[in-house]
Structures are given as structure tokens and as C-alpha cells.
Amino acid sequence: MGTGKRGLITAAVTVVCAVTVLAAPGTAFAAPTPKPTATANPTAASPTPTNSPTLPPNKDLEAVRKKLDKLYHDAAVATDEYNAAQDKAQKQSAAIVELAKKIVEGQKKLDELKDRAGAAARAQYRTGGLPPTAQLMLSDDPQQFLDGAGRVLQGQRATKGLIGEMTRTQQDLQRYAADASDRWDELEANRRTKAAAKKKIKQQIAAAEKLQSQLEKKEKERLAELEREAAYQAQTAWLDSGILKEINGKASKQGKQAVEFATAQIGKPYVWGAEGPESYDCSGLTSQAWAKAGRPIPRTSQEQWKQLKHVDIKDMRPGDLIIYFDDASHVAMYVGDGAIIHAPRPGRTVTLAGAGEMPILGIVRPDA
Template sequence: MGTGKRGLIAVAVTVVCAVTVLAAPGTAFADPSPKASPTGSTTATLPADRDLEAVREKLDTLYHDAAVATDAYNAAQEKTEKQSAEIVELAKKIVAGQARLDDLKNRAGAAARAQYRTGGLPPTAQLIFSDNPRQFLDGAGRVLQGQRAAKGLIGEMTRTQEDLKQYATDASDRWDKLEANRKAKAAAQETIKKQISAAEKLESRLEKKQKERLAALEKEAAHQAQTAWLDSGILKDINGKASEQGKQSVEFATQQIGKPYEWGAEGPNAFDCSGLTSQAWEKAGRPIPRTSQEQWRQLKHVAVEDMRPGDLIIYFSDASHVAMYVGGGAIIHAPRPGRTVTLAGAGEMPILGVVRPDA
């Protein structure tokens, strides 16, 4: 059995498991209620759910803001790389143009020296003093050709100088944009660190049992959102078949399950949300934009009921998160710092829309 077929079977098994867990509206990911000890001490030491719910909402906000900043960082990084490459190409053009200009100047100088050797006499005077009028006339024809060539040299020199001036202007413009994007990247990086640090600090204040209860509340909220999405009847309308490239992208995403989230990462050992989706489609032979916002802006939009495995679901009104639909109401995504690439319900987060990389 080939590697590709084994990979697709693995995907199929994963999706079957997903359907088993996700497709049944009455099935929860985990028991959302705390387990009380025989003495009831666990329940007594936990704060009220509304307090932990406030913590959960605060963490969601902090990690969401970090995701937005991560998108800004990735966009600035992508622009920086593009502008750096453009500056290198402009530098090559400037070097080549300067060499061309030097050659033209040398040729023009040679023509000027040749004219000087004739004494600079006007053609009539040269004819009068010539011992061989026929030779003079032949030479006059060559002089005329030389004059035309000289005009051509001057014109080419002028154009080359204008090109060099434009290259220098373009390079200066790219440098300014490069510096602006470096500043934008640094600002986004600072925001990411600040938001993640605040989230980690908030979580560090919780005791072990509080963290367990918080995790249960997160699962409960995700389960409720997924159940509501499935109860809408949407899944019965979603029956699209994956394209060949879609199958390859799903296979790649499935192989990354369990790898840690890391902002700005594109693999192979860690990913952020759009790093995972962009790499999956690049491996499938269809490069797509790096960030979730650009994926939403540039890729073809399709209706949710028309989506098929390999399509990308964009989440939140600001397009700050992206996941890959793998079938059966399930997605694979890199959720946030502290989590790993995982299988989840497609309706666990607010869906902005769906895009198709290989439309």
C-alpha cells in the first residue's frame, strides 16, 4: 500500500472518530461537572462557576488579541521578505545599469577621440585638402554612420541614466516600506508577548482544581456551540467531496496533530493557525496567503453548506483564526498558545465564512 493511500486511510479513520464524537448533539467532550469527593471537599474549595466563567472570557479575549497581533506580525514578516527580495533585485539592476553606462561612456569617448584626430575640420575643407577625393567621400560616408552611431550612444546613455535614477528611487521607496514593516512587526511582536504573558499570569493564579474546572467550562462552551451548530441541520447539507489537492492538504494537516501551537510558526515542529493551513496547501501544490485575514480576502468564498474537506473556515468577525475542514462536522486547527494542533468541532467558534484554495 502506498504512502499516500495509508495517509488517506489515516485521515478517514480520524474523521470517522470525529463524526462519532462530534455529530451526535447529545455527546459532550468531557463531563462539565466537577467530581466531588466523598467528603464534598472539591466542590467546597472551588469558586463559583460565574467567577471562573469570567476568567474564561478574559482568557479568550487575551488570546484572541494575541491572535490578531500574530496575524499582523505574519503579514509584516511576509511583506518584509518580499521587499527585501525586491531591493536585492533592484541592486542587481543598478549594478548592471552602471556597468552599461560605463561601457557607453567609453564608446562615446572613443568616438570623440576619433573626431579629434581628423582635426575637427568641416567636411568641405577636408575635401579641398584631400589628395584622394574618392577616399575622402568613402570616409565621409563612414563619418556619417559614425555620427548616427554617436547619436544612438547618447540616446542610450540618457535612457540608461534615467533607468538608474528610477531604480534608485524605487530602492529608496522599498527601504522606507521595509523599515515601516520592521517597526510594525516589532510592535505586533510586543503586543503578542504582552497578551500571552497576561493570559499566562492569569492562569498561574489558579489552583490545580480551578484549572481543571476551567478546562471543563471551556469544553462545555465548545460543546454547546458545536451542538447548536449541528442542531441547525447544517451537516445534512454538507456533502461535498474533497478534490485531489484537498485530500493532500487534509492528509498533511492530520499528520501535524499533537504538535504545539507557536505564534509565527510554519512548521515543521510547531504551527500557528494560518501557518498550518498555508503549509498544508503549499504541500498540496497550491500556495496561498500566509495570514488568515489575507486568506479570507484573497481566496474564493463558498457557502458553508457547499464546503468540502480541505476548505478553510475563517472565524470571528475580524478573520483572526482559520481552520481546515476535514469532513463530518470536524476541523483540524492550531488553537492558541499552550495548546496543540487538534481535531475539533467546526461550530465551536463563530464562523465568518469559508474559502476554497483550489477553486
């Protein structure tokens, strides 16, 4: 950035404008809005599987189901990367704007100091260019000499202070410019991360949709049945462990508020990168629910896992968050009776489900 007034102000304005462009979130990949499914029994939180007499179990379809799970899981991981980069970019954008404001304010201050220094130089010129001390020595009036000595001392101190303040202001401007440059580099890096994550998300979702589009109607129905069966079996195994007998925690006041908010979102579509009010991804739903309850939490499921307090599963209470999979790529809100509310994946809506339908990594509590 330039050292002159015009250069600094122009740079500051450019920074603010550029930040506005770079900070704009990417266009969401809108998944088709499916019809909301009927709410299951919260205790089992999974529908009882039905057997099709005309379609026997199909190993190929089971392989398709597992392939779809992997594709959507990879999309969820990329979504977390996208959300993390977006969150960092917003913070860096705000920091650059603040630095730009400081640069403008610092330049104004420096201009004022230069005006004061110029006024002092002009005053000295009007006295013939003689230093104040020399003028004082030429005085024939003793009292004037004594009075003048005090003024000279004050003037010397003021001049020294003025020079020191100008130096500090110039150093501040240089530091602000360097900080803004560093923040800009970080913003650019996060922009690239967002773009790469966005590309991967679209690729994974497109691959999943292509795979599903190749199925016949009866195969799609059988695939949906296999998905329900897998969820039911996982939830049943979790409940059969007796874990629900140990979980009897009561929701806190904020926890109740978070659950009420999440419940009100049921039926809204999953859209990656979305955090309401019309659509959500998994961590967008949980972070917004707790924000509405007055407790802001990290935006992504991975950061929620890293930063929030961990609690034992037997101490779980409504409002707590369940983190899923070894890479913490999915999060849901526990609402009691072995059930969760979550935004599952593209093509689905915010729904009530069984807490044990996916591999649980651990439990975190926002209102520790």
C-alpha cells in the same frame, strides 16, 4: 545614492546587506508544549463534558475563561498583523535585492558606454581635433570623398545612438535608485509594524499566563472543564441545526493532499508566527498545507478570507478553510464529518476539533 561607480556599487552592496538583516524574522515566542490530548469523535469533535461533584460551577472561573479567550483572541489578531508585515517585508526585501542588481548592471553598462565615448574622443584627437566633415572637405580624392561621406553619416548616427543610450542608462539608474529608496521606506514601515505587533502578542500571552498562574490546581482543572463544556455546547448547537445533513461535498485531489498534510501535523505545538515544520500558528498551518498540495495561498487568515473564493457552508468539502470571528482572526481546515484541524492558540497543539466550536464567519476554497 551616488552617481559614480563606487557610490552606486557601495550603495547596492549596503542595500543587500541591510535587507538581509531587516528581513530576518523575529524570534518566535515559544509557548510551552502541552501534552497532546486524546482525539475526539470527528462527528461531535468535542469531548463530552464531565461534571465535577466536588466543584460546583464557579462564576468567577467563567469570567476568567472569557478573559482568557479575549486575551488569546487579541494575540491572534496581533499575530495576523505580524505575519502580514513579515510577508510584505520579505517581498520588499526581494524587490530591493533585484533593484540593487539592476543598479550594479546599469553602472557596468554606463561604464562601457563611457569607454566607447572616450575611444571616439581619442580618435578625434589623433586626427588633430578636426571634425570628420572638415577632414573630408580637405580631401583631393573624389572617391575618397564619397566613401568618407558614408562613413561620416554612419559615425554621426552611431554617436547619436551612443549619447541616447547613455542618457537612457543614466535615467534607468536614477529610477532604480528612487525605487529602491521607496522600497526601503516601506520595509522600514513594516519592520516597525512587526515590532509593534510582536510586543502586543507577548503582552497578551504574558497576561494570559499570569492570569492562569494565579489559579490553584483544582481551579485550573475546573477552568479546563469549563472550556470543554463551552466548546461542546457550541458544537452541539451547530450540529443540532441539521447543517451536517446538507454538507456532503467530496474533497478534490489537492484538498485530500492538504488534509493529509494537516493531519500529519497533529500534536505539534502552536507558536505564533510559525509555519512549520516543527510548530505552527493557525494560518501557518493552512497556508503550508495548501502549499504542499501545490496551491500557494495567502499567509494570513484575513488575506485568505479576502482573496480566496467564498463558498456556501452547505457546499463545504474537506480541504476548504473555515474563517472564524468577525475580524477573520482565526482559520481552520475542514476535514469532514463536522470536524476541523487547526492550531488553536499558545499553549496548545495542532488538534482535531468541532467545526462549530467558534463563531464561523465563512468558508473559502483554495482550489477554486
